[in-house]
Amino acid sequence: MKNAITPIPTDEPILRVHDLCKYYPIYSKGLVKRKSGEVRACHKVTFDLRPGETLGLVGESGSGKTTTGRAILRAITPTSGSVLFHHNGKTVDLARMPAGELKPLRQKMQMIFQDPFGSLNPRMTVQQIVAEPLRIHRLAKGSELDDRVVQMLERVGVRPEYRTRYPHAFSGGQRQRIGIARALVMQPSLIVCDEAVSALDVSVQAQVVNLLAELQQEFGLTYLFIAHDLSVVKHICDRVAVMYAGRIVELADTEQLFGDPKHPYTKALLSAVPQPDPDVPMNFELGGEVADLTRLPPGCAFAPRCGECMDVCREKTPQLLTHEGRHVACHLYEG
Amino acid sequence: MSKTAQSNHTTQAAPVKTDSDTVLEVDGLRTYFRTHEGEVRAVDGVSFKMKRGSILAIVGESGCGKSVTAYSILRLIQPPGKIVGGRVTLRPVGEEPIEITALGEKDERLYHVRGGLAAMIFQEPMSALSPVHTVGNQIMEAIFIHQKVTKQQAQQLAEEMLSKVGIPNAAVRLKQYPHELSGGMRQRVVIAMALVCRPQLLIADEPTTALDVTIQAQIMQLMKGLQSELGTGVMLITHDLGVVAQLAEEVAVMYLGRIVEKGSMRTIIKKPRHPYTMALLQSLPSLHARNQKLPSIKGSVPALTRIPSGCPFHPRCEHAQAGRCDVGGPPPLEQLDPDGVGHEVACLRVHEIGPTLKAQAPS
Structure with a gap:
């Protein structure tokens, strides 16, 4: 593409998320609704995202991965915390920015969704779907608009002559490519991939994973890759953050995290993945259920399921601390 | 391919009718759907035998006919679908052996x-x-429905089964509604419901796909444990290798x-x-180094109304x-090794292309 984005040359993080929180109120039943508590969907999430890297965000359902992704993009307004986004030499705080000023920044941050069926408007043609963001931001019109749409579709592997068709005429993999084209046509620098390959069949999933990796190289994209499939995360992420009950419990380089997990939850999560090899038997020992965010225990949220639980774990919430160059929130590694 | 005696699994060379080792026999099953776009051959000539008390996995991508095969076995196919052939x-x-396909609707x-001899569990526990x-x-x-028991006895049985599938406080849980349970608990309830009449065949249609990976691991352990304890044959439908x-x-x-390959799990995973x-x-x-380009299959699964001629896989096959x-x-x-490992492959070029799967141990 002509004006492809070059990666920001410095090592300055493109995104700095600090103590990001998103709480949802719980109201009491009855005529007068009073706030009786809150669900801490995302609590004090802190991480940096360097330009051109892929950070994986993994965890079970309800762990706050999607909330984090959406709060960063201001698809939902965070309760507190800051999201410093580095763009054109300036740094802005997305979390505190007035909604009206966000629009020009939205060009630079896009999202790819999980469900290739639900995320495309069935009443719009592929041309309209991919052109819509360009029209909204008045970036192109007329033949230039068409050219950009055609170029983008070609790049993601959708035949441009099909662009007058509607989404229902495409397979799941093709639809996901259309969703990718819609995100990339804005030439963003940051893309949040929310379970972008989870709904696809294995053979098609490999195609889309390859495509995402190629596009990252080509356009210097930075990905926040939200997923529950650890084998895909291991394959494409540079670093991985593990979330449990709304908090990051471990953050490390992919090789470190998979090779030598520290947090007991990370260990359990990794051992739960069934390997496609009968000689690598599953060695999984974790009872209990995913934590209920409305009834979190005092102290560490993972304590009730943890095999290495100590007295302090039931009283004090562990902080995400640096331990041997990586970040772990567990009393085992404190002090 | 030289084959070492690596499996204790045996296959009868000829279909012996008095086969006491087999719990389920599917022979040339064909289930078609009549649609506006023409006849959809969802299942087209599927044959297999299931050994008593064993776990058979039916693997494939969406639209390959694995669920329709399962539904056909229990005669759960609704119009416009119809079992048009096979047994x-x-x-x-x-x-006595029961020929399910010959039974009348009523x-x-x-x-x-x-529910009595054969039970089924589904992917989404809430809708089941x-x-x-x-x-x-x-x-x-x-x-x-299946046993003559009093209410107290039934309650007793239900409670026992709930504890067996790993639900604590079974007596309390019995009085709860499904929305009060978590996804993993619901799937356990569904499994309890399926197994409470001690079926000899359990069909599990993607039983763990909707669950979190840690809960999936729990359910997998549970199914394996119950299967060996109760001696139930399990037909496991999944896309997860x-x-x-x-x-x-x-x-x-x-x-x-169609079935394109079948054999023992070790053969299929290690020497497909x-x-x-x-x-x-x-x-x-998981089989590849990080950031390495993944080998993928070109194209996508074609619509069942447009099944390619010849080998249905040829437009996507690198050896076609x-x-x-x-x-x-x-x-x-085609039976690959008549000496008894029972590895069958439907490929014209199977002897020319040889095994190309690199032996790679996942790290």
């Missing part, structure tokens, strides 16, 4: 089969449970309504011979030969 025979211990034996009945009532309903490698004893790989199976395994990210793989009908399953 499904259930051989329960201590009872035949009492069909009700005896469904009634939201307006308690868990206990739903389990007891299954008991009352990791689940297959950890649970199954035998595997059948389906593509576009059909290009589709090989490509599926190759495309798994023009004028050979793309003409005529689909290739039949």
